[in-house]
Amino acid sequence: MPVWNAAWREGALAELAARDWDLIVIGGGISGAGILREAARRGWTCLLLEQRDFAWGTSSRSSKMVHGGLRYIAKGQFKLTRDSVRERQRLLQEAPGLVDPLSFVMAHYQGQFPGPKVFGGLLALYDALAGKRNHLYYPLQALRYLAPGLKQDGLLGGTRFFDAVTDDARLVMRVLGEARGDGGEALNGVKVIELLRDNGRVVGLLGEDSESGRRFSFRSRVVVQATGAWADKLRATASEHVRPLRGSHLLLPAWRLPVAHAFSFMHGADRRPVFVFPWEGATVVGTTDLDHSEPLDQEARISSAEADYLLAACAQQFPAAAITARDVLSTWAGVRPVVSDGSVGRKPSDETREHALWLEPGCVTLAGGKLTTFRLLALEVLRACAGMLDRALDDQAAATFPACPPAAMPSLSPAQQRRLAGRYGRELPRLLALLDEVGSKRVAGSDTLWVELAWAAQNELVLHLDDLLLRRTRLGLLLAEGAKAELPQIRALCQARLGWSDQRWASEERDYLELWRRCYSLQVET
Structure with a gap:
């Protein structure tokens, strides 16, 4: 696959905006990634735009469980439970280690x-x-x-x-990797300002690059909103809401x-x-x-x-x-x-966890849904899109994560080999090529290897330090004070790979530690 980093992104933005797309997906969580993956495997020209970072919202902050929804049986939601347990089994078989x-x-x-x-x-x-x-x-x-x-x-x-x-953020990255391997494209740091309409039909969108402030118009035959809690932002008022x-x-x-x-x-x-x-x-x-x-x-x-x-x-x-x-x-x-x-007085835990599709000409909005059933949600969305594109669409039942050829990893334990294969899939051979340079040591006793940081910095579209430490890896959660003690070594390994100056690194580190203190720590009174 072509390189996928900030330098590529800077050059690719204008070129991607100039194309005509079959489908543009707004939202880089598991739902958006799943839609891109299923569209790409069918040969649709498709692009995903995420306003912050991939998995920045709910899909890096879930309960990490891929489950069948036992609680839904008690509420009589048998179809939701059946779909969930079957998708859980698919994922266990296709992505061991993830x-x-x-x-x-x-x-x-x-x-x-x-x-x-x-x-x-x-x-x-x-x-x-x-x-x-x-x-x-x-x-x-x-x-x-x-x-x-x-x-x-x-x-x-x-x-x-x-x-x-699962590691929910890595699940999103693995799905995006499969989509890109089949021809899909994905960009983070692009905020959708508005949907573009022609005679009442959505024909594209206006996006703003968060890094430069530049705005680009994107043309698409269909736009899908898979923006999670933001689903109401770009749509007209309706009887149901998020x-x-x-x-x-x-x-x-x-x-x-x-x-x-x-x-x-x-x-x-x-x-x-x-x-x-x-x-x-x-x-x-x-x-x-x-x-x-x-x-x-x-x-x-x-x-x-x-x-x-x-x-x-x-x-x-x-x-x-x-x-x-x-x-x-x-x-x-x-x-x-x-x-x-909108029923008044309904407790949060009493709300249904069923999803909804809201349609208007040229646009499909997905609201709700579950991590476990992202593939089924993607197929339902694409069926709605296919009607707007005059295309047929069936469930090919193909694997979300096709089996990859085994790779030689003599320096790693069987558990480490399984973990890396699950997280990186078809990209594993390229990641392993870095092992000779970086080595196979773990970061501060965690399960994360230093080579994973190097790989992410070079190849996983990291725009900011929190992308690297909170989503590409989970070191900011797993190590004391957000991995503060490891930052000098992380800098030595990653700064050049990210293309950051000393001034940029110092700014990113300061912003990251403040973000961690404010939103990922527990303030304890002394």
């Missing part, structure tokens, strides 16, 4: 809902939709061995089942709360489901679910009330660990784009 199985444990307590029988019945239906039995009940003594540290008062036993976990709901998370060092499974339980304050689970060598606690009233263009951040809520969840379920705010490595908050009819 999407991996995760064991979940639901502990059962005396007098609390759901009990073992009710929960076992839900899981039996869940397994039937997936086509395989995937759960087992553990009596008290066995559960104590499986899950030490759980609250013991009234504990009856626990049920274990399986879903999956209700932005914030979900926040805490990240703890694994040694402070070591868990080998994901633990699902009901929060004592409001009986909402909460999770504690292992991710990237650390432990995640999440999530909240409340209305997000702050401006969408500002970086979302956890509130003190949300932090207290999640710390209370730790104290409730793992009292012996005595987790406090001082134990928190980092936080993140994402805004979910939930479709709502």
